[in-house]
Amino acid sequence: MPDSFDVIIIGSGPGGYVCAIRAAQLGLKVACVEKRATLGGTCLNIGCIPSKALLQSSEEFHHATHKLKDHGVLVDGVKLDLARMQARKDEVVNANVKGVEFLFRKNKVTWLKGTGRITAPGKVDVDGTSYEAKHIVLATGSESVPLPGLDVDEKQIVTSTGGLELDQVPGHLVVIGGGYIGLELGSVWRRLGADVTVVEFLDRIVPTMDTEISKALERILARQGMKFRLGTKVTGARKGNDGVTLTIEPAAGGTAEELKADVVLLSIGRRPYTNGTGAGVELDERGRIKTDARYATSVPGIYAIGDAIAGPMLAHKAEEEGVAVAEILAGQAGHVNYAAIPGVVYTWPEVAAVGQTEEELKAAGIAYNVGKFPFTANGRARAMGDTDGFVKLLADKATDRLLGAHIIGPDAGTLIAELTTAIEFGASAEDVARTCHAHPTLEEAVKEAALAVDGRALHI
Ligand code: FAD
Ligand code: NAI
Helix, strand or coil: CCEEEEEEEECCCHHHHHHHHHHHHCCCCEEEEECCCCCCHHHHHHCHHHHHHHHHHHHHHHHHHHHHHHHCCCCCCCCCCHHHHHHHHHHHHHHHHHHHHHHHHHCCCEEEECCEEEEECCEEEECCEEEEEEEEEECCCEEECCCCCCCCCCCCEECHHHHCCCCCCCCEEEEECCCHHHHHHHHHHHHCCCEEEEECCCCCCCCCCCHHHHHHHHHHHHHCCCEEECCEEEEEEEEECCEEEEEEEECCCCCCEEEEECEEEECCCEEECCCCCCCCCCECCCCCECCCCCCECCCCCEEECHHHCCCCCCHHHHHHHHHHHHHHHCCCCCCCCHHHCCEEECCCCEEEEEECCHHHHHHHCCCEEEEEEEHHHCHHHHHHCCCCCEEEEEEECCCCEEEEEEEEECCHHHHHHHHHHHHHCCCEHHHHHCCCCCCCCCHHHHHHHHHHHCCCCCCC
16 A cells, blocks of 8 residues: 555645645645755755855955945955855755754654656655655746757856856856846855846846836946846857857847857746646646646646746745645635735845835826835934935825835845735835834834825935
8 A cells, every 4th residue: 555645745845845844733644755855945955045145145255345444344355265155055055954854854744755746636656656645736846947049057058056056256247137036146246256247138127126126226236336238138159168158139129249258147037847747737828837716726636836836936925825725725714915925136235025016006007105215314224334225115095005115225125024014914104104113223214115105204
């Protein structure tokens, strides 16, 4: 008799592993299949965690070389030990993936090591061994989108995976795609000394963000030395011993030119990864697994969550769906509020957003008020020497309900949590404005922006 479980989850990224823990907490017998040698999926192994480790380390280097002298701290002979920086990143990853293994043991989740393939309803094969399950959850994640004509070797032409592993700082890094990955990894290598050029197809970077914020980010990153070729497409690449020669041309058509790079980072998006699961589930026009509001796929007994289904490809979105589907399978009412999922780009300054952008409100014909407050007028930001950026809040004109929050500035990724909670609770801008915020904190800029919605900011 094959081993049998209440739930088998295929994939141990933030969607899969969180689903496994929650299902186990609810008393279900759970197994999670993972083919990678370690748990944690893209996020812990080659995504969120290693990129944030390198962003932190490169920021420390940038502080030492550029910012400390403003504070009256003089350090001579600052040198980069990239091998140590990379080793530290690996240690951080290792601690995190081992942490998931510990959580699996603690919650009695069985890790089935190998590639999971659904062979029949309720039956999963893992590298030749059969298992049975009442429910199967696909949490197989995503992979980088390739660009025709660009042969990724993870050395000269890299995806984020190779871009996190470089063993020397490239002289010139060309980034194709000015989204989350391009700007974060572009920032890492820029801070460590590379010339960085971002080639973006559209006329602005981070196109999913509020336009005013994306324009401000472009200006600030340009001041940090990043170069931008907007409205430009890459049409070819030639590898040589001395680097890669890219052919680029205006997106709207026009004269082609060449751009030489030591390393090219391809970051034009990610696509759902559903290969080899044998699930036979229906996909949508973008290759995402189709699900209903309860994460059920077109095949009875098979559910799907995370990057493999529709919605933003973010770790915390996958986690929320993991919890929701576990609760649904245990007979509870799991659900995710997609109107309150924050997004953060971990450049410096950081960019963070939750809810709707100004463009989305205009397109939907919703009347709104705007409240803005710059970090130049925030005492704590001045004390930190980090005054780039602003908070922008959008509230319904008739009801004052908070509809969107957009921050570019120091620690924006932390500041957005307050506004995510506010949106989750259906708060008005005035609710935020009348909440006492500690002084002196960056959060006071949030309060001031909320006051500004009603034209009564105090410190500007
Ligand atoms: P994944 O994390 O992709 O996990 C899927 C797992 O399934 C993989 O381990 C894979 O090996 C396994 N698998 C697939 N098929 C099978 C099979 N048949 N059998 C067994 N195992 C299988 N998001 C954020 O929110 N914040 C960030 O800061 C952030 N930074 C990122 C940085 C980079 C460089 C990248 C690439 C992504 C980043 N993301 C970030 C996105 C985040 O990593 C994803 O949204 C998240 O990992 C999705 O989780 P998931 O569980 O759906 O899938
Ligand atoms: P992205 O979707 O964020 O950005 C891709 C960019 O490439 C867009 O600006 C797009 O207009 C541009 N583009 C598309 N085709 C192009 C082409 N042919 N030439 C030039 N530009 C082109 O995708 P990215 O950066 O690859 O990241 C994938 C996903 O991973 C993100 O969307 C996000 O969901 C997740 N992620 C999240 C992070 C975070 O939360 N901080 C960090 C890194 C990744």
